[in-house]
Amino acid sequence: MRTAYCVETVRAAERELMARLPEGALMQRAAAGLAAVCADVLGRVTGARIVLLVGSGDNGGDALYAGARLARRGAGVRAVLLAPDRAHSAGLAALRAAGGRVAEDPYGALRAADLVLDGITGIGGHGGLRPDAVELVRATLGTDAVMVAVDLPSGVEADTGEVRGEAVRADVTVTFGTYKPGLLIDPARDYAGAVRLVEIGLELPPTADAEALQYRDVAGLLPVPDAESDKYRRGVVGVVAGSARYPGAAVLAVAGALRGGAGAVRYVGPAADAVIARFPETLVHQGPPGKAGRVQSWVVGPGLGDSGRDFLDEVIAEDVPVLVDADGLRLLDAARVRSRTAPTLLTPHAGEAAALLGVAREQVEAARLASVRALAEKYGATVLLKGSTTLVVGPHPESPVRVNPTGTPWLATAGSGDVLSGLAGALLAAGLEPLDAASVAAYLHGLAARHASRGAPVIASEVAAALPAAWRDIRDVLRD
Numbered sequence: 467m468r469t470a471y472c473v474e475t476v477r478a479a480e481r482e483l484m485a486r487l488p489e490g491a492l493m494q495r496a497a498a499g500l501a502a503v504c505a506d507v508l509g510r511v512t513g514a515r516i517v518l519l520v521g522s523g524d525n526g527g528d529a530l531y532a533g534a535r536l537a538r539r540g541a542g543v544r545a546v547l548l549a550p551d552r553a554h555s556a557g558l559a560a561l562r563a564a565g566g567r568v569a570e571d572p573y574g575a576l577r578a579a580d581l582v583l584d585g586i587t588g589i590g591g592h593g594g595l596r597p598d599a600v601e602l603v604r605a606t607l608g609t610d611a612v613m614v615a616v617d618l619p620s621g622v623e624a625d626t627g628e629v630r631g632e633a634v635r636a637d638v639t640v641t642f643g644t645y646k647p648g649l650l651i652d653p654a655r656d657y658a659g660a661v662r663l664v665e666i667g668l669e670l671p672p673t674a675d676a677e678a679l680q681y682r683d684v685a686g687l688l689p690v691p692d693a694e695s696d697k698y699r700r701g702v703v704g705v706v707a708g709s710a711r712y713p714g715a716a717v718l719a720v721a722g723a724l725r726g727g728a729g730a731v732r733y734v735g736p737a738a739d740a741v742i743a744r745f746p747e748t749l750v751h752q753g754p755p756g757k758a759g760r761v762q763s764w765v766v767g768p769g770l771g772d773s774g775r776d777f778l779d780e781v782i783a784e785d786v787p788v789l790v791d792a793d794g795l796r797l798l799d800a801a802r803v804r805s806r807t808a809p810t811l812l813t814p815h816a817g818e819a820a821a822l823l824g825v826a827r828e829q830v831e832a833a834r835l836a837s838v839r840a841l842a843e844k845y846g847a848t849v850l851l852k853g854s855t856t857l858v859v860g861p862h863p864e865s866p867v868r869v870n871p872t873g874t875p876w877l878a879t880a881g882s883g884d885v886l887s888g889l890a891g892a893l894l895a896a897g898l899e900p901l902d903a904a905s906v907a908a909y910l911h912g913l914a915a916r917h918a919s920r921g922a923p924v925i926a927s928e929v930a931a932a933l934p935a936a937w938r939d940i941r942d943v944l945r946d
């Protein structure tokens with residue numbers, strides 16, 4: 467599991483560690499790791515032209531000490547001090563002692579740089595870059611210099627991934643001790659480039675603030691049938707989806723459920739002919755959901771249209787896990803969801819989330835973490851917010867947010883959400899907790915899209931068809 471911790475927790479761990487270490491030792495660890503990554507990126511340090519953008523806090527101190535290390539190895543290092551009277555004095559002295567200098571012509575130095583170290587702000591920064599910093603950072607655009615951010619790209623919010631104004635766009639971010647949530651969550655994640663973690667010995671609490679499943683975690687969670695399994699042990703999913711206008715949504719949700727390992731899929735709705743034509747293994751039911759036979763989880767909403775309200779109400783009243791997506795979300799009553807005893811999983815995209823929260827879509831996109839938490843609280847449900855970085859949170863406000871690392875922009879295609887809902891529904895039916903079902907589904911879905919796409923446009927039914935390949939990929943790690 468890749469984990470990330472908020473600033474408050476990082477600072478507490480830092481204080482505790484600092485009390486046990488000689489003065490300045492922690493910053494030296496950070497600077498040593500930072501300099502090593504810079505050397506790696508440069509290939510050859512001797513003769514390299516390096517510019518340090520140095521803010522008024524310890525983030526600037528890290529940059530100065532790393533600059534000193536690189537200067538000792540033969541690099542030409544120039545520091546641009548954004549607040550000369552508040553720059554880290556010991557760091558600056560170390561840089562000077564190593565042969566580095568304060569830049570006399572900052573813009574000239576930036577134009578000629580091979581590498582720029584962004585030490586303007588780290589975890590102490592708030593709000594976007596200030597105007598003087600904006601000007602300097604703009605001067606690096608269009609040059610060949612590699613931008614390496616110290617701890618975080620300056621201008622992003624460490625805890626939330628929000629970007630309130632301008633921020634540094636890094637090629638590489640060297641972060642210390644732990645990932646910060648902003649390095650995993652868009653839009654900030656997109657500013658970080660490749661992230662390298664430098665261990666500095668922080669002892670962090672067992673529960674993280676954000677976490678991203680890795681192959682091995684997903685492999686451990688995937689339900690795998692054994693010799694005793696029958697369709698009920700594997701899980702029977704009920705799908706209430708589709709309408710005369712959108713029969714395809716039903717087909718795609720059923721595809722996701724079948725490829726998600728369901729023992730059986732029961733389909734309820736007006737698109738039975740289309741579903742059977744494509745997937746004859748589906749059990750279709752003509753009456754209301756309550757009479758469809760045994761179901762271990764329901765998926766309701768894709769392509770349902772307005773006419774599905776009665777079916778939605780009936781499904782919500784069932785005492786099994788229910789996933790609500792798309793049109794189902796619009797028709798949903800928060801109080802009814804909150805009063806359910808079995809788990810509920812909601813899977814909105816940003817537009818649907820915005821409608822449910824009564825805000826603009828842009829607001830959800832700019833504050834994805836706050837939005838998904840607000841929805842989880844409003845509905846007392848687990849919520850998966852689709853998007854560039856899909857987020858999943860449980861109803862408990864203290865639980866970590868799960869960030870999906872496998873997304874790809876090719877997934878932004880009609881019907882891909884329907885596949886995801888069927889897939890997550892199958893995992894719920896197999897008995898996974900909603901947080902696991904949703905995050906494993908997002909992971910598989912992203913991986914399947916990558917398989918199907920390989921850099922070219924992909925359509926939703928191909929994503930569903932590529933799920934077995936993604937599944938095999940993941941199970942392969944268990945053989946290592």
Ligand SMILES: NC(=O)C1=CN([C@@H]2O[C@H](COP(=O)(O)OP(=O)(O)OC[C@H]3O[C@@H](n4cnc5c(N)ncnc54)[C@H](OP(=O)(O)O)[C@@H]3O)[C@@H](O)[C@H]2O)[C@@H](O)CC1
Pocket residue numbers: 476477480492493496521522523524525526528586587588589590591592593594595596599616617618621642643666
């Ligand atoms: N914690 C750890 O484990 C370790 C931490 N380490 C390092 O320390 C860093 C944290 O250092 P930090 O606390 O000194 O804060 P930092 O990020 O340098 O910025 C604060 C300064 O910036 C200023 N400022 C604020 N917003 C601004 C803006 N938008 N634009 C411009 N300026 C802005 C603000 O000044 P003011 O608002 O008063 O003008 C304040 O002076 C951390 O990220 C890591 O690199 C490692 O060395 C070792 C392990």
Ligand SMILES: [K+]
Pocket residue numbers: 525584585586587588615616617618619620
């Ligand atoms: K920085």
